[in-house]
Amino acid sequence: MTSAFLDIRDLRVDFPTDDGIVHAVNGMDLRLDRGETIGIVGESGSGKTVTSQTLMGLLKGTSAQISGQILFEGTDLVPLTENEMRPYRGRKIGMIFQDPLSAMHPFYTVGKQISEAYRVHNKVSAKAAKAQAIDMLARVGIPDPVSRYDSFPHEFSGGMRQRAMIAMALICEPELLIADEPTTALDVTVQAQILDLISSLQQETGSAVIYVTHDLGVVAEVCKRVVVMYGGQCVEQADVVDAFDHTAHPYTKGLLASMPSMADEAGRLTPIPGFPPSLLNLPQGCLFAERCPVRHLVPDDRCFTQRPPLHGAGDHRSRCHLSESLGTSEAATMEAAR
Template sequence: MSDQTLRGPDTVVRTPRAAATGEAYLEVSDLRVQFPTADGTVDAVQGLSYSLPLGRTLAIVGESGSGKSVSSMAVLGLHDPRGTRITGSIKVGGKQVVGMSADELRRYRGADAAMIFQDPQSSLHPYFTIGDQIMESYRAHHKVSKRVAKAQAIDMLGRVGIPNPQRRISSYPHEFSGGMRQRAMIAMALVNDPKLLIADEPTTALDVTVQAQILDLIGDLQRDFGSAVVFITHDLGVVAEVADDVLVMYAGNAVEHGPVGKVLGAPLHPYTWGLLESLPALSGEPAPLHPIPGSPPSLLDVPSGCPFHPRCEFRDRVGGERCTTVHPDLVPRTADTGRLSRCHLVDPDRVYQIEILPRLP
């Protein structure tokens, strides 16, 4: 599959949305997130590292439980410190988020980094008006009167494409449609002009036509605000649409990382191959799907060696039982040092070109 087919017929290969400055605004290194439970410790994120400059969009993909949401919640400092153990480093605009005091976190959240959640229906408070909720965000970081905050909220609602914002500001969330609610959610996240926006499956709860509008809106706003965007999704179509870079996560680990065209055009990790093979073809002869066998491992008891080995059909190609005993590093596997993969296969690119590519629809 070429990346043209993934992007759809009407999109051409884009340049990055804004002039990327190159300097990382978000820098995550060796992030570990653990939840101690009665049954043992859940290793939700195990040594995740990535960086993201302003103006770029990183898509984090993976199954439920792969650690994509958990790691992003950690970036915003949203985990309950009493039930979570977080180590490593998360730097946002030079500020270290891991270990911030409650008060520092309060000032950081919403102002430097903001989040759009999956289901706007449940993520907006049902008892407060849209305007009230946006104004609350603004006034949390600006010492202004209600009147000024209201003007700001109306302006923001207009920018996210809500018609008649002066009137709609006093509507309750249940009086909005799903797409409008997500627009309001985006307005609330962007009202303080954060330089980092985390979108956690923002289109999953919406129907397809509205999805496209919301994706466009996020892209447009990113260009206007020049922010860095982390886009969490399990939809590879969305990835191709919005991302500059892709990070594929499996069982709390990053297994593949690189520019979107390359990762989706010629992936180097058997898990990413599996994801591509699980996509149904929208045209041509209907063909059976090739789902990845098995199911994601329990994070209470992550498999030894490469966590993907129990589901990997290529583990026999690696000698010396290395897949079951040695955890591979996330390293460049080809001449291109911008692409990283965590796999023991000797020549993954060759395997992909010869064995996987012909199987893809």
């Protein structure tokens, strides 16, 4: 197997608390090629954001206990110190945060913060950095970027703040961009504009992009592959079309069924029954077993006693005892389960 641009292997992130250890990420595996676009989806608490924060090195210096490997261009980022991580953060790996208003400093102008991000990784004058920041504001579609350079974050609309956040993340043209819920608080029209903007800038810079989102519609529109997380681990990963048309894991099937449909005149959503597992006390077997509608098809009690491995043929892999026990492809497994 050739080395990937990004290769996450058995990543585990634990947080000590007064109530016990929170196992936020439990053996996450992910590969990403240069220039590729993938989406990471799952319910709140599934480990999506913690995975991206760990990749950015934002948990260094905290109480988080991190193990496994994050191989970025062959270098393992997990053991790096805060000082060793700084050349990567912003320069090689950029991040669009979920809430730009809280991510930006309220006491500094938008332009100042963007130019400062540029100067951290480039030995240029303040004047040259300002020119780069104004150019970047123009590229992301901020009207009158020269005057807007001196505006504060609260003076921008939600869509403009998101554009400014994208400008800050891309000012150094990183090789990898992580977009954490980049369109959550935006209306549908602005959401489409932001997605088009990220895609066009990606084509200019050649960056790989990871979308962290709840929105399967966004994944279907802009991503090549999808990674489904549940209980801090990947339960299914595949080409987007293959994952949606030939779903291999019951949890992914539940997520797809919970999406609103134009064909349903009643407008009713189909929720996944039950609740995600407690990250303080993870079950011994499959993390989805208590909520799984097809666990009775497995001929023994493995769903409750054994943690299923991530397996499958080709690029479509899932973490389910059912497909393993039947010895069939993921698509045939789910057809048999219906």
